[in-house]
Structures are given as structure tokens and as C-alpha cells.
Amino acid sequence: MATLAGCAGPRSTLDPAGPAASTIATLWWVLLVGAALLFLLVMVLFVIVMMRPGWARKVSPARWIVLGGLVLPAIVLTPLVVYALMTGERLLPRSADNPLRIEAEAEQWHWNFTYPSAGGVKTEGVLHLPAGRPIDVVVTSLDVIHAFWIPRLAGKIDAIPGHANVLRIEADQPGTYEGLCNEFCGKGHSGMRFDVIVHPAAAYDAALVAPDLAGRIAR
Template identity: 35%
Template sequence: MRCPRTATLLACWPLLMAGCSGPQDYMHSGGPGARGLAALGWPALVGLLAVSIGVWALLFWVALRRRGSFDEHAPAEAGGGQRWILWGGVAFPVVVLTALFVGTLQTLASYPMAHEKMDEPDIRIVGHQWWFDAQYLPGGSICGTTGGDLDRAQALRPLGERAELMVHAPSEIHIPVGRPIEIAVESHDVIHSFWVPKLHGKVDLVPGHVNRVRIQADQPGVYEGECAEYCGVQHAHMRLQIVAEPAQQFVAWLNRQRESAPPPANAQIEAGRRVFENAACALCHTVRGTPAHGQIGPELTHVGSRARIAGGSLPNTVANLEAWVTDAQSLKPGTQMPSFRQFSGPELRALTAYLQSLK
């Protein structure tokens, strides 16, 4: 019997380990916020495993030991076993839970969540069903309108009138690597939760209330995030990316995002612009530098430069963009994006070319 049991355990082991790997691997932190949580989580996890093994060992010992008969045992009223109750049922839980409680308070105290402990937010993140809108606030330090150390003053200096422009980055948040970013989170509709496992814990986005969080990425890279609070039928497809990059690359990206949409480069793109402006697209989306000033959906001024579309759920490819425009409801049922089946083939190709050109 041992061989089948061993084979079963070995077969299940990769499945168990699969939950601890991948782009959202919370076991390996990428910043001080997640590192502080891991410092609390690892001892708790190891302790839980130790207690679980001990409990199972006791259960097996009780189940397998020789039971004898009632004649061989003292009567129930004779007492005994109080030590098991005192140490295993009282002392041990009190010590473990007290240690976890104290450790949790110390961890929470290291995170500046109160407004008086934090600077003005650099980014406001607004949750929608079902996408995140990152708004880079002109008063934030990473937009270059406040003072700072020498490197920040050189790399993130004010950029004239463009510094007063609020930059929108739906579902794709760029940050400079190696420095704390102050974020304010709120919700447009229902309760959402901002969670980037490698950078920090979960922070709720509550309608009518602003929460705060500070994140920092130690290394350049793309950090996957998602909504961690059930918010409707497309909750599983509400995702985001944190792109951490060196300061100069971040500034170059921010400068591009401040620009208006580029003019059409050829006749097909010009035709696509006309399709976009004459259809219902312009009623819901904004493209700066054009008559499109819709406020319902994500801003599309630089949609062609983003890695994903549809609230972070689809790669930004021509095929996915055409499918999303034509029948968004089949890809993300319940989304506010309607399906546009009225476009002809040339119109759809021109519209897609126009959207891809917005970089």
C-alpha cells in the first residue's frame, strides 16, 4: 500500500506548488511592502504546517494504538488528561495567537496608511466595473511639481504647462523603480480591491471613501495585479500591470503620455479616425487633440502603446482589438462596452489601424 500512496503524494506535489509560482507569486516579494508582509506570513505558514503535522500525528497515534477493552481502562470519572487540555488546549493557542497578534500590529504600524503620515498622492486609482483607471496627479512628486532629492529634481523636473495635465493610464501603471509611490484608491461604483502581490497587500476601493497605500518596486519589471474583491460577473477579468522602470525611462513614458494623439500618418488611419469620431466611440472615450471627449470608458489617447486592452484581460493585438470592437459582450459579458457589428470590413480595419497608431 505504501507505493500507491507515495505515488499519489508525488503526483499531487506539483499541483500544490503551482499555487506558489507564476507572475503573481506572493511568496517572493518585489518591494518593501510585500517584504514586510512576507516577514509575518512565513513564520505563520511554517507554524501552521508544524501544528498541522503535530495534530495529524496525534490523530494517527490515537487511531493506531492498541485500544484494549473497557476493563483495562480507568473509569471516566477518575479524571486524567488535564495536562493535555491545559497545554494543548489553552497555553499553546494563547501563546501562538498572542505572538501573531503582536506581529500583525507591528507589521501594520510600519505601513503609513494615515493621511498625516503620507505625502500628497502621486497616483489616484479609480476602480470601475471592470477596469482600473490610474490618474497621475499634477501635484504628485513623480509628475515633477514638488521638490525632492537631487536625482528626483533632475530626472522629474517640472515640464511647463504639460505638468498640469492629468495623465490617465487604464490598467497599466508605470512607476519609477526604487522609490516609494503614494497612491490614493477609490471606487466609481462597487467595492473593488487593489492587489499587486509582489509589491503590497490588498487595499479596498470603497465608494465615497479614499484609502491610501505606498508601493515601491526594488527592481525593474512588470508586476501583475488584479481586483481581489468580488465585484460582479467580470471580477476575474479585472486586472492591471505595474511597470517599474528606471527614472529616465519613466520620464520619457510620462512625457509621451502628456502629448495629444498623433495626427494620422496615412489615408487608412485618417479613415479610421473618421469612423471613430462619427460612431458612438467618441461618446464614451477621450482621445486628446480630437473632438472625442467621452468620460465613460478608458481614455484612448495612447491606447496603441498599452500591452493589454479590455480591462487588462486581453493582449493588445490587431485580432483581439477587432474582436473587442466587434463583439465585446462575447469576450467580457456584462461590460459597458457595447458590440459594434455594423462596421464593414474596411471600416473595421481602418478603425483598428487608427487605434493601433495612438502611441
């Protein structure tokens, strides 16, 4: 699906590169098909009542309202809500997966990342991840509200001063991805982005302590 023309792009949620984004992209295609069918249904009904009033008059008003207003939503919404709940539960940060922990700190208008697993190495504007391993990003802010988002990997979570939110992300393949701030945070909002560099899992620990680590903040 993701390779459909026009869906690719460095920030496309429809071109997923991780399990969370992939799950949500599938959810989207399901939603799209359902919505398109419902839209067609209503518009066909509208055309029929306008063009063929005699035909449509055979259905009593009460039946119209019960079928369209109660039965139809019940049939559509009940499984949808259950599916959504189960999907959401699967995307939550569960400690059973033994995730790697990285701290993300937003400040007008840049991102700092701390890697406790590598003895507290810090980077600015570049997030380093291992491929194929679940990661919990602990997101907070030092000033106003920002939001942490890597569209191709997962959904977003707000960075709120005084709060620490946890987002589960994972990248399937090594490579470079785009991350950005997704909550309006003032004049620098449009440019508040970061690079995500995904390393092969085996090379990750070494990369973090290498002297030429991209974005490294000297201590």
C-alpha cells in the same frame, strides 16, 4: 525563498518584488512553519491516543485540556499577535517617507490612474511607477466595490464608492508586473486587470510626459 520551485509567477505573492510583499511573504513562511509543527503535534497526539492508549492515559484529562487548550495557544498566539501588529504598522502609509501620490479609480471593468505629480496625466489600464520609491495609491470606485491588488508588490485595498482608501506600495526593480481587481464586481470581474510598468526612478518623470506613454488617455 521566493525562488523556490513553483512559487514564481506573474501574480505570485510568494515571488515578491517590493518591500511590502516581501515582508508579508516572510510572515507567510513563519506562519507556515508554525502551522506545520502544530498540525504534526496534534496528529501525532491523535495517533498516540488511538494506538497507544496506555501511554496516553498517564496524563490526566485536566492536564490535557490545560496544556493543549490554554498553555499551547497562549505560547503560540501571544508572540504571533505582537509580531503581526508590528509588521502591519510597518506597512502603513506614513507621510514621513515622502511618498509619491497616485490616484486609482475603478469602474466596471477597468482602472484609471491619475498622476498629480505630472500635472494630472491620466492612464487607463496601465499603472506607471518609479522603482525604489514609496507610493501612496489613493483608491476609489465610481460604481460598485472593486479591490486594487498588485500581488508581487503589496497587499490589497478595496475600492469603495464614496470612500478613498490609501495603499502603500513600492517596487524594487524596473519591470512589468500584473495588477488586478480582487473583489467580485460583476460580469467583467475576471478580466478587470491592469499592467504595472515600473520605470527606473531617474527616467520616471520624463516617461510620464512622453507622448507615447502606454495607456495614456488623451485630454
